[in-house]
Amino acid sequence: MRRGTLSGTAALCAAVCFASVGPAKSPEDPASRLNHARSLRCTFTSSVATWIRSGHRTVEQTNDKGSAQYDNIDLAKGTARIIANAGAGDLAVWRERTFGSLWMLERTPSGNVVVTTVFPMYAEGTDEFVALEARHSMTGQIVLGEETYGTCRVSD
Numbered sequence: 436m437r438r439g440t441l442s443g444t445a446a447l448c449a450a451v452c453f454a455s456v457g458p459a460k461s462p463e464d465p466a467s468r469l470n471h472a473r474s475l476r477c478t479f480t481s482s483v484a485t486w487i488r489s490g491h492r493t494v495e496q497t498n499d500k501g502s503a504q505y506d507n508i509d510l511a512k513g514t515a516r517i518i519a520n521a522g523a524g525d526l527a528v529w530r531e532r533t534f535g536s537l538w539m540l541e542r543t544p545s546g547n548v549v550v551t552t553v554f555p556m557y558a559e560g561t562d563e564f565v566a567l568e569a570r571h572s573m574t575g576q577i578v579l580g581e582e583t584y585g586t587c588r589v590s591d
Contacts, residue, residue, distance in 0.1 A: 466535030466555035479585030
């Protein structure tokens, strides 16, 4: 077999895999439902934080709770609005084309970056989407990297 080509069996397997995991077309399908959402209410329930203080790293798991409302989600314009405990702000938003995840990028007033991904997958036993949020920030000699888990429900 030449490099860069697939054998017949491998090609068939790849075709079946892509066909079975590609975005579905049903309106009740999570990817379609997420794609049509214009407002999401997200609740975050746990996180893992990596702190670096003066070069020394520690890792903590927390059960801190928080929530955010993502409104005016407009995929055509690539914009949305976040409303949370620290105020409101504008976001860049786009849909990942293969599976239909929703990506939202926020730059806080202090210049830090927050990336929120809402996946077209329901949390076990719910009709709420799985969400992950990543934050990176620095204050003086302290660096924080945090990954937070939550769920989002369509609220429009």
